[in-house]
Amino acid sequence: MANLSPCLAQMSKLSLSAGRQIAHSLPAPFLAPATKRYASNTKEKKPAGNPQKNKQKGVVEKKKKKGRTTYLQYDQKDSEQFSLCDAMRYIRAFEVGQKPTSVKYDVAVKLKSLKNGPVIRNRLRLPHPVSTDVRICVVCPPDSKYAEDALKAGAVLVGEEAIFDAVKDGRIEFDRCICQTDSLAKMNKAQMGRFLGPRGLMPSTKLGTVVKDPALVMKDLIGGAEYRERLGVIRMAIGQLGFTPEEMQRNIKTFIEALRKDINVLSEKINKEMVEVVLSSTHGPGLPLNGTFIDPNSKITPRELSTGA
Template sequence: MPKRGKKYLQAKSTIDTQKRYEFADAVESAIKASYAKFDETVDVSVRLGVDPRHADQMVRGTVVLPHGLGKEVKVLVFAKGEKEAEAKEAGADFVGNEDLIEKIQGGWFGFDKAVATPDMMGAVGKIGRVLGPRGLMPNAKTGTVTFEVAKAVQELKAGKIDFRVEKAGIVHAPMGKVSFGTDKIVQNISAFLETIVRLKPSSSKGTYLKGIAISTTMGPGIKIDAAVVKDLVK
């Protein structure tokens, strides 16, 4: 087991690792336990009662966080013609088609999210092997393969995130920055969990939300009482 630093151990000493915290208390405790010199990200992890090996129990979706992520999101759009102009007007940072594909083939990845119109996917597929592992490949399921490029760009800029349950049945997602304060982080978590609950597979039996924990980039994990989620997401 890796050795932990003094600051981490000090932060962990302020947390009751056996306790299941209320949401607001958990967020407040995570913020107080933050010790890094930079503005740490607050992350949430949710353990679901699903078996992702079965297609009908795959949980995947998107949500626009009400307070965003607290960072500038650089959006690239693969489009041509009037859709290229629409993307530029919507605030996309990079817009193009074959020129951008060639640039990426050359090793450039100066963007955070990518959007493509359906008619561009044949060409974009050429770089799928380099975009896919980086989580940058446009996908219709996350709303990033669409002719509604303006809407897609605006949502990504506003803090839209996509998530997918891992093999272990856990979903991880960022919820904003420590500097947001307790209220904004709680509201972001609420929006995220509302979406998770709404996406519950009909084939999932038993307890769906098995465990929830939050942490900052460098800080210890704090367990949240999943029973209070019903009240939070009403």
């Protein structure tokens, strides 16, 4: 019987060599589906568990920034401030060639206050009123004595239903509105607050624009001015270009004293504080005031500012 071991050895070598040739001849994409299937079964692990432990491991979590509850304030120590006479001198240099009665001085008072707190709003008659062409509307019975007296005092509109219809049509041809007490119920029934409220023209007992006799308060309304806090700032026309420094001083002093009284009234609800007072004009820049009338080293005198406008 012949020995079969050499034959078996040769057959095994042939089978191994054939297998190597088949494996080398297979294209690479052939194995790709198998690797993709294997890769799809593996899931990426996400950090979970205690957030403090994640921070220790290096996982950074974003925090929501809290919004500001107060208006942004700037440090006034390093800013240049001016006396009243120096500020008027520079502003008049910007207003060269303008009419003394057409250009106005404005004062802006910046407050330290909360954004969502109550706001300051009031009316003031200055010692030296700023002349303005104010159109006044008086809501009262058209055939009454109040209507006749209001027209003599300078009202441009007097009546009830005619005024209500014009306002609803969008024809608001007045700057101030006074309501006689007998017409207040009709005005509320006509829902005038929807149209006049957003414009700041709705009569109110608190502002003194709902009165028994409108003609008696029209003089103060024409010579007075209304101010209101907006975004932590109160602005008001404080004088005209032809005013003397002494007249401006009296007006600014009266305005600041009125603001202090308004702040004291609100002190129980919210704390407000005046941090900056800026004087400007119609075309001129804003100059911060330091609270003095004239600087000792000033190159101009109040008399020179009084004679030339």
